[in-house]
Amino acid sequence: MDPDEFRRVGHEVVDWIADYRSRVEGFPVRSPVEPGWVRGQLAGLPERGEGFDGLLADLDRVVLPGTTHWQHPGFFAYFPSNASLPSVLGDLLSSGLGVQGMLWSTSPAATEVEQHLMDELVGALGLPPSFVGGGVIQDTASSAALVAVLAALHRSSGGTWRRSGVDGTETVYVSSQTHSSLERAARLAGLGEQAVRAVEVDSRLAMRADDLAARVRSDVAAGRRPVLVCATVGTTGTGAVDPVREIAAVCAEHGIWLHVDAAWAGPAALCPEFRDLFDGVDRADSFTANAHKWMLTAFDVSLFWTAHPDVLVDALTILPEYLRNTATESGAVVDYRDWQIPLGRRFRALKLWSVLRWYGLEGIREHLRGHVELAALLESWVDASDDWELVVPRSLSLLTIAHRSGDDATRAAMDRVNASGDAFVTHTTVDGRFAIRVAIGAEATREHHVRALWDALRLRD
Known part of the structure; x- marks a missing residue:
């Protein structure tokens, strides 16, 4: 691939990434595929080189169905793994410098x-x-x-x-x-x-x-x-x-x-x-x-x-x-x-530099404060609920909550939310009690996504 080919194919790849990010909310947050499904869709290694068209097609056909979408606004599991687009470009620059x-x-x-x-x-x-x-x-x-x-x-x-x-x-x-x-x-x-x-x-x-x-x-x-x-x-x-x-x-x-x-x-x-x-x-x-x-x-x-x-x-x-x-x-x-x-x-510093230059320190502060505010809002809804409670005090943008009636109800709510594809949460245990962790941190998450999660958790209360 010479620089001219790279320029042409690179535009296609950037377009693919931009299209994916613009429609990420339409995918189920957690991949529904069974173990082995992805490998079953993959062909053997080609003897002769082929263009990127086939690779991009396989991303749509195989990789996206087999992906848990960490940049989805309904991703509340584990801790966030923000991959903002400025950092993606910084990563590309780092790889380009080689x-x-x-x-x-x-x-x-x-x-x-x-x-x-x-x-x-x-x-x-x-x-x-x-x-x-x-x-x-x-x-x-x-x-x-x-x-x-x-x-x-x-x-x-x-x-x-x-x-x-x-x-x-x-x-x-x-x-x-x-x-x-x-x-x-x-x-x-x-x-x-x-x-x-x-x-x-x-x-x-x-x-x-x-x-x-x-x-x-x-x-x-x-x-x-x-x-x-x-x-x-x-x-x-x-x-x-x-x-x-x-x-x-x-x-x-x-x-x-x-x-x-x-x-x-x-x-x-x-x-x-x-x-x-x-x-x-x-x-x-x-x-x-x-x-x-x-x-x-x-x-x-x-x-x-x-x-x-x-x-x-x-x-x-x-x-x-x-x-x-x-x-x-x-x-x-x-x-x-x-x-x-x-x-x-x-050259990892290049993507961090890209983020700091694009957002500025105040832009990153707004990002952080926004998630803490959303978590405080969810906390107020939990506090007002007769059926749900905080297991421990909220910590920044992380809430640990459970159904008052016991572990079975908490686990059922988590499974129901995760099966819906609209959101993804994970669990922990506190003094032996099963609890749901809600970690608010995806860049695209807004109040209506948190409200949708809360409504889904309470669906059968």
Whole structure:
């Protein structure tokens, strides 16, 4: 494909994407296909190349019926995965440039645009100045958790972890509501499940700092080495917010790395009125927020900051001969390969830059506030209902609700809504009670979509 062919076919592809987005509401939110249906529709690999016409036809014939439509205004499941059209164009530009940004020297622009954006966002999000110079884009919050654990292990060992590995005394602290990626990170780091401590939560499902302190004291007395605590601002199940400042005090007393996971809620810090949720983050050693959840940026862009980039780099750096270069050896540049698990890296900052330039910070704030307002409206309807109730208090744009008559009615309502194709919600359990999570966050969601969901939930009340 030469540039002229690319221009022609590219117009067709952009038209296809634009047409899809303009009619996405007409599709059932969740794909109705059975397992294996998509593969059954696919032909073998062609011996000779063919044009894009057949591919676009197969997108309509096979891919769209087999797609769960995350950009649908009736998508209220999991957490949002905003892929705004400006970010799609930024992704296209990144792919079009085709750079590999593992070293500053392999693409100075990829490195320095990322550095600039991450430093600018420190101020925009109200994060501590200690994070300036410590920002990097990871693919997901799971990767961010893993590099935080590795950096914490290295610091806790006095710098010997990189050579000697773990010794079996290390411990990591989470709660029952912490994202599963932290336990996976502990496994990948060689700690095993036995090293992970589940701290008790309070009635709002937030980590109890007093129980954390007691567990840390017990482990220290037993000869264990506390390495990392993960506090969460906006848990996956219910949006609970851990008391970061109290947790930070425990960490400071014992020299423990504090990682704050704000993968979903983090972008809300762009709005000053929500910053109370982030109290204590100024004492964190690392912090992560996903731009690809609620910040209008297509997957995958996880924003990660650490106050100790030197520790992170020292833990992860390896410099084989074939990567040596004058810029690296000068010490004047950042090589992001040393800040992540993979060697190679995409120019992810370009789609984030596209979003920030198109919407501006105030445009993103309006996006966030709009969803919180819709959630507050739904909350008022639930509060006025005789049949439904909030299981825990609303958290930003996430509600956790249940039918007062019990789990069977809640589950039946969820199944009915999801089968309709007009909306998609998922569930959690709170103290053994089955509850529906309503996560409002799709870019196209408006009040009438939330009203339609509420009406569908109450259909048989």
